Amino acid sequence: MNPAISIKGLSVSYDRKVVLANIFLDIEPGSVYGIIGPNGAGKSTLFKAILGLVESHTGVIEFFNEDVEAHRKEIAYVPQRDDIDWDFPATVFDIVLMGRYPYKKLLEPINKRDREKALQALRKLGIENLKDRQVGELSGGQQQRMFIARALCQEANIYLLDEPFVGVDITTEEKIISLLKDLAQQGKTLLVVHHDLSTVREYFDKVVLINQRLVAAGDTENTFTEENIAKAYTSQLPILHKIS
């Protein structure tokens, strides 16, 4: 099968500090991938590089053997929710409609079909009744549902979610994970940066363990082993590791 995302020799450094070193990784469609690693392992940077948001990196990233520009519309990104102005004068519906922007030419108006798609996405997440709320009037879980509804509304092929379960209630977490599994069934590609090691086996059928370098990638069953986890969570401080 053609990989959805193919990363060849990706390295990123900021201010001479290495964040990601020489990553080779193929992401297959039809699976939910958990991206696992300690703080500062470069998980968010990996996403940014995939999205083409990192200006200076080495290596090549291809989507279905093509450049990112050819596939922008098909990539939906759900970033961490921290630097958002929640007083912003926008309703939930306004934000979900942003998912249609990539399909619109400069003066092409948002039409009835776009609105219908946004409504469908809201319904899938169970927040249709909140559509006219200002974004700051939502709970953490509802905010996350809104952003995932936007990703759905974008009808993307590839979904990148950065810690979607932080500050989110249990019901929302379950809703989101079952939705992601559905999308994988439909042949979409899903990457989720995740922190809670206890749920990895339950949530993801494939995992990528990184800590600046790629530690391991593959089926959760064979890859998410104690040995690999230990490697991912200690290799940042190899010297300390040797002393102990």
Add this chain to the structure above:
Amino acid sequence: MGFAELIQHLQEPWALRALAASSMVGIMCGVLGSFIVLRNMALIGDALSHAILPGVVVAFLLVGQSTLGFFTGAVAAGLLSAVAITWIQRNVKTKADAAIGIVFTAMFSLGVIGISRVSRLPGVHLDLKDFLFGNVLGVNNEDLYLTLAITLYVLISVVVFYRYLFATTFQPVIAQTMGISVRAIHYYLMLLLSFAVVASLQTVGVILVVAMLITPAATALLLSKRLPKVLMIAALIGFMSAIIGLVAAIILETAPGPAMAVVATIFYLLAALFAPGKGLLFRQIRKLELQRRIRLEDTLKQAFHLQSAGKLSEESLAENLGFSQKVVDRQVQKLRNRGLMKAEELQLTKKGNEEARRLVRAHRLWETYLANQVGMPAEQIHDHAEKYEHLLSEDVLDEVDRTLGYPSIDPHGSPIPARRGLPEYSLLQLEPGKKGIIAEQQSSELIASRLWHLGLAPKSPVTLVAKGEEEVEVQQNGQTVKVPVDLARRVSLEKPA
């Protein structure tokens, strides 16, 4: 100045030109200012307006007194400053707002020095004061056409690029991943801002442009929660500030620019006080309502405790609550009006009891949470819970209940009541290792039948073995059965003797 005289004044060509120019500036600055405020760029707006002065001087030296020359010079200087500010912010380790301060004061100083040198040359009519505070009464036709062209250009740009502006302002990262160049939009906005500043130069002057950009926009943001509406309200407030300010200035024979800024500020103050939702008055009223509710709920809870102890009277209520007899009378009356207290006697109704139990549950659950999860010392938890019992919703409490593993007593040893509509003594409330007897009468057939399916019989003892997040393990007649937490919570036990 009489009314008739004012009307006559306002019909003269200079006054009409001034009205037209300032209303266009008001509208344009309101719309553009909304984006400036939302992007936290108020300081940049101020900076750009000051920074255009040297451009005007250079243009004058090159082409003499020319409206188009001034325009070009000013826009060039504005853009140069925007680029310089951004460059410093990216490449030098200077704080972002310090970089803005350095660039704009430097440009402004160069401009002031330049103008005062140039204005001393023979035959030159350049007045520094006109640049600083505007000279709206001296607007000529050429200025007016330029202002019209700029206003149209700015408004059309906002309409055409609305989605880009919206996306880059709300979530630049997402805009970028959608293929929108955040940087290009930033510089385009800087260009529009320079245009607006140049157009405002004659009306309000460089010092007060920022008032027209920021104040109407900030006012509109208090009044609406949707961007298109915010833009329209900001335009309207900008327009009204300009017109009212100009007329007031003519009547009072003062400078129009400051008068417009003052009117805009009055609109802002009115909105800050009276805006529904975000206004101070509204928030104050909500605060008072909350206080009133808290007082009533405290009375209800106290009445509940006293009633359980068989000591409920108006005197004991007053004493325990620390209220005067009159206040207690009023509170009791309110409880009766809401159907929480019986009309004929001093006793809570069924609804009153339920409501009070909810408060007690909130209080004791929160105390348990603070003691067990937060690790707050026992002597502090009561006051904290006293406050939060009024604020926590049922959903939050259920979540707290779940996190704590459905405790049955609080840290002070008092029982925690069950959720509304649930049995008073449920299977879930048993401590691990303790025995209970499943009641014959369950609250619904469904529960009785589910128990039967699990093989649990009524009227015989069960022992709770372990409490998990999802299930509890119970033993009856040597058989171990797993009962989902949701069911366990609904299973009534016989009251312990």
